[in-house]
Amino acid sequence: MARSRPLPSASLHIVLALLEGEKHGYALMGDVERMSDGAIKMGPGTLYGTIKRLLGDSLIEETAARNDAEVSEERRRYYRLTAKGEEVASAELARLRTLVRRVQRLRTDPGVQPA
Amino acid sequence: MNGSPPRLYRAAMWLYPPSFRREFAADLEQAFRDLRRDHGALSAWRRTSVDLALSIPTEHLEAVMARTAAPATKLASAAVLAAALVGTFIFGRPAVWLPAVIIAAVAALAYRHSRTPYREAVRASGRLWLWFLGAGVGLFAVLIGAHKVHDDWDWFPWRLLVVSVMVGWALIGTGVLLAIVDVVNRVRHRPADA
Numbered sequence: 001m002a003r004s005r006p007l008p009s010a011s012l013h014i015v016l017a018l019l020e021g022e023k024h025g026y027a028l029m030g031d032v033e034r035m036s037d038g039a040i041k042m043g044p045g046t047l048y049g050t051i052k053r054l055l056g057d058s059l060i061e062e063t064a065a066r067n068d069a070e071v072s073e074e075r076r077r078y079y080r081l082t083a084k085g086e087e088v089a090s091a092e093l094a095r096l097r098t099l100v101r102r103v104q105r106l107r108t109d110p111g112v113q114p115a
Numbered sequence: 116m117n118g119s120p121p122r123l124y125r126a127a128m129w130l131y132p133p134s135f136r137r138e139f140a141a142d143l144e145q146a147f148r149d150l151r152r153d154h155g156a157l158s159a160w161r162r163t164s165v166d167l168a169l170s171i172p173t174e175h176l177e178a179v180m181a182r183t184a185a186p187a188t189k190l191a192s193a194a195v196l197a198a199a200l201v202g203t204f205i206f207g208r209p210a211v212w213l214p215a216v217i218i219a220a221v222a223a224l225a226y227r228h229s230r231t232p233y234r235e236a237v238r239a240s241g242r243l244w245l246w247f248l249g250a251g252v253g254l255f256a257v258l259i260g261a262h263k264v265h266d267d268w269d270w271f272p273w274r275l276l277v278v279s280v281m282v283g284w285a286l287i288g289t290g291v292l293l294a295i296v297d298v299v300n301r302v303r304h305r306p307a308d309a
Binding site for chain 1: 139163174177
């Protein structure tokens with residue numbers, strides 16, 4: 001396991017959004033909002049602060065900058081998960097699945113002790 | 116709406132630490148433009164003002180924490196520690212300098228096993244020698260200035276004077292050493308056609 005501590009909320013959502021493939025910053029912002037049903041609305045500072053930390057932890061990497069003709073004429077930086085990032089994303093998904101399963105078991109049978 | 120530059124947001128970006136601004140200023144501005152285009156100015160500003168209030172202190176805190184491990188801090192702490200050690204060793208009693216020696220030994224071991232050893236700190240120091248020389252000369256200038264104003268040293272605690280002089284020499288010595296390293300590095304890495 002690459003990382004034992006759970007990722008902070010913003011990092012977790014960005015890493016999970018990047019499981020679909022490489023994206024630029026603003027696309028990540030929108031995906032995180034959709035993924036969380038509007039519960040997490042990141043601003044530019046939070047987004048790029050989180051991206052900076054994920055780059056520092058080598059969980060994501062920058063791919064070549066390019067023009068996105070659909071959105072604007074400006075060059076955008078794209079990011080994708082590294083191998084370590086994919087490993088962490090899988091571990092986080094497994095952790096969340098386990099958490100949900102245990103909570104569901106507790107709700108259906110309150111006598112069960114959490115493992 | 117999309118055409119005019121987001122001047123106010125650009126001004127607010129100056130509140131971020133310089134390192135963060137250098138790396139992400141264009142991206143931040145682009146994201147703000149996109150927000151404004153897709154959600155309107157009011158909604159974009161509502162989201163962005165909360166974001167600025169939260170992310171600016173966070174980035175400053177991270178920058179301060181990162182700075183503590185910077186080469187300059189390591190070298191400066193080494194110079195001051197060395198001066199304090201020499202000072203206490205010459206003028207202090209065993210009860211004073213023995214704990215200092217133990218603390219210095221533990222600090223040396225910790226630095227030896229840290230991720231950025233002194234060798235790399237020195238290599239990464241670049242023009243840092245100017246700061247050390249400046250700090251040392253500045254310290255002596257302050258001491259001489261104080262002497263001129265008061266005419267004699269009696270008012271000045273002599274132990275503090277001794278430590279100040281030692282720190283001044285340590286800073287100047289470190290500056291000279293770093294300057295030599297810088298010159299050697301420049302000569303060794305000079306392009307062949309230069």
